[in-house]
Amino acid sequence: MYAVIPLLTSSETIPLDRGPVLGSGSKNEGMDIRDMKVEKMTNLQIKEEKVKADTNGIIKTSITADKTDEEEKEDRAAQSLLNKLIRSNLVDNTNQVEVLQRDPNSPLYSVKSFEELRLKPQLLQGVYAMGFNRPSKIQENALPMMLAEPPQNLIAQSQSGTGKTAAFVLAMLSRVEPADRYPQCLCLSPTYELALQTGNVIEQMGKFYPELKLAYAVRGNKCEYSRAGFAFEIPMKVTWVSTVERGQKISEQIVIGTPGTVLDWCSKLKFIDPKKIKVFVLDEADVMIATQGHQDQSIRIQRMLPRNCQMLLFSATFEDSVWKFAQKVVPDPNVIKLKREEETLDTIKQYYVLCSSRDEKFQALCNLYGAITIAQAMIFCHTRKTASWLAAELSKEGHQVALLSGEMMVEQRAAVIERFREGKEKVLVTTNVCARGIDVEQVSVVINFDLPVDKDGNPDNETYLHRIGRTGRFGKRGLAVNMVDSKHSMNILNRIQEHFNKKIERLDTDDLDEIEKIAN
Numbered sequence: 402m403y404a405v406i407p408l409l410t411s412s413e414t415i416p417l418d419r420g421p422v423l424g425s426g427s428k429n430e431g432m433d434i435r436d437m438k439v440e441k442m443t444n445l446q447i448k449e450e451k452v453k454a455d456t457n458g459i460i461k462t463s464i465t466a467d468k469t470d471e472e473e474k475e476d477r478a479a480q481s482l483l484n485k486l487i488r489s490n491l492v493d494n495t496n497q498v499e500v501l502q503r504d505p506n507s508p509l510y511s512v513k514s515f516e517e518l519r520l521k522p523q524l525l526q527g528v529y530a531m532g533f534n535r536p537s538k539i540q541e542n543a544l545p546m547m548l549a550e551p552p553q554n555l556i557a558q559s560q561s562g563t564g565k566t567a568a569f570v571l572a573m574l575s576r577v578e579p580a581d582r583y584p585q586c587l588c589l590s591p592t593y594e595l596a597l598q599t600g601n602v603i604e605q606m607g608k609f610y611p612e613l614k615l616a617y618a619v620r621g622n623k624c625e626y627s628r629a630g631f632a633f634e635i636p637m638k639v640t641w642v643s644t645v646e647r648g649q650k651i652s653e654q655i656v657i658g659t660p661g662t663v664l665d666w667c668s669k670l671k672f673i674d675p676k677k678i679k680v681f682v683l684d685e686a687d688v689m690i691a692t693q694g695h696q697d698q699s700i701r702i703q704r705m706l707p708r709n710c711q712m713l714l715f716s717a718t719f720e721d722s723v724w725k726f727a728q729k730v731v732p733d734p735n736v737i738k739l740k741r742e743e744e745t746l747d748t749i750k751q752y753y754v755l756c757s758s759r760d761e762k763f764q765a766l767c768n769l770y771g772a773i774t775i776a777q778a779m780i781f782c783h784t785r786k787t788a789s790w791l792a793a794e795l796s797k798e799g800h801q802v803a804l805l806s807g808e809m810m811v812e813q814r815a816a817v818i819e820r821f822r823e824g825k826e827k828v829l830v831t832t833n834v835c836a837r838g839i840d841v842e843q844v845s846v847v848i849n850f851d852l853p854v855d856k857d858g859n860p861d862n863e864t865y866l867h868r869i870g871r872t873g874r875f876g877k878r879g880l881a882v883n884m885v886d887s888k889h890s891m892n893i894l895n896r897i898q899e900h901f902n903k904k905i906e907r908l909d910t911d912d913l914d915e916i917e918k919i920a921n
């Protein structure tokens with residue numbers, strides 16, 4: 402399979418001979434991601450500048466070191482990408498799939514094997530080559546619906562990692578006609594990097610279809626951005642095309658891209674005839690609508706497609722805004738939902754420690770470490786500044802510390818998490834934005850160096866639960882220690898206790914015997 406990335410101006414050259422590099426303008430420039438070792442704590446200094454690209458791939462800088470976690474705008478696209486990069490396999494979920502059929506009288510199919518789907522042999526081969534033995538929970542229901550004749554529309558929601566991407570890629574590859582040399586499937590992703598991730602899945606699953614081609618509808622400056630700051634493996638067989646003339650139709654059967662560029666390709670540049678599109682996929686709808694302009698662009702693209710085009714929309718979350726958007730772009734849908742597995746505090750022993758200053762909190766932490774064996778711990782701070790200070794102090798005490806901080810590139814964060822997962826570091830100090838969505842199963846101790854509060858200073862119960870809670874499956878016992886250093890934080894703690902109706906016991910960290918008891 403080949404891929405084409407047009408729209409590069411003549412001044413842009415793509416260094417195919419050079420590996421992707423990290424950190425535009427940083428000391429990492431020129432470093433190959435594959436060779437990159439996460440720097441030791443002592444070398445890892447918090448830069449005062451945040452290096453981040455906006456939706457157009459333009460890199461802006463701003464002073465952010467003092468910013469609190471909540472002041473920092475959560476970048477959903479970066480979070481989503483991080484999740485994809487650190488995920489090693491399918492996320493299991495014991496909940497039942499909810500299915501809402503457009504036609505309640507039609508029989509409800511679900512499959513337990515890929516054979517039952519009667520896929521083309523090359524495709525089945527591709528699925529097995531990826532190591533998939535049987536459909537995931539969401540795929541069991543979504544695949545028969547997506548592959549049914551006549552084609553049906555679908556809105557599907559399930560948390561990240563449950564197999565949505567693999568499902569719609571399989572649907573696109575099933576419907577595409579490789580002998581027809583024009584775009585037939587169109588997939589929208591919120592960012593270039595996410596589009597590349599999905600493109601990789603298309604390439605892997607479609608690898609036994611040599612005649613099938615894939616085009617990335619992304620702006621030239623995104624390629625520039627990728628080259629400067631992002632560390633993706635550029636797809637193996639990419640053909641870089643510097644010019645495609647306006648009005649000239651491209652021959653790739655599948656196009657994946659960001660809404661703005663796809664819209665240009667369909668309208669202004671006329672690279673694609675939207676009337677020939679058979680499958681339209683809108684991936685990561687929740688991330689999409691969080692990005693200015695993407696919602697309108699997606700709707701404009703959808704309006705150009707033929708009535709009988711199959712519309713598929715996927716989202717990891719399903720707040721009202723996503724649902725409203727979904728209904729606008731997917732007429733007469735079937736709906737599939739898989740609820741996230743709930744976290745509980747039932748198996749967690751919760752304590753608080755009274756301190757009067759940051760230094761005392763640090764001392765309490767040292768006492769804890771002195772008294773009990775802590776295999777791996779995650780420590781949450783409110784600001785990056787505190788996180789970097791604490792990481793440095795712990796490091797001075799001889800701990801192997803990893804720091805996850807907001808100004809790190811997504812790939813750097815993924816590398817830090819990977820090392821922590823592998824046990825190379827025993828303590829992970831982080832702010833909340835960085836750690837959202839990360840499951841590190843082996844972590845049995847969580848320290849709230851600062852209690853989680855929302856932007857108005859009220860207790861953030863959801864974040865508290867997410868930091869220390871465990872799902873039924875990973876119901877191993879855990880220990881949570883909350884540092885309280887003011888009347889205000891005591892008040893926050895009390896409100897958290899009330900909210901969950903679970904007592905948080907006081908712990909005296911000066912009393913070694915008492916600390917030892919909590920470990921048993």
Ligand SMILES: Nc1ncnc2c1ncn2[C@@H]1O[C@H](COP(=O)(O)OP(=O)(O)OP(=O)(O)O)[C@@H](O)[C@H]1O
Binds near residue numbers: 491532
């Ligand atoms: N049927 C399957 N059997 C085994 N592994 C699978 C199966 N389907 C998907 N996977 C793998 O599970 C992981 C998650 O799948 P996928 O990326 O499709 O999830 P997702 O729901 O799309 O996640 P996201 O919302 O982050 O895009 C991937 O590594 C994928 O290769």
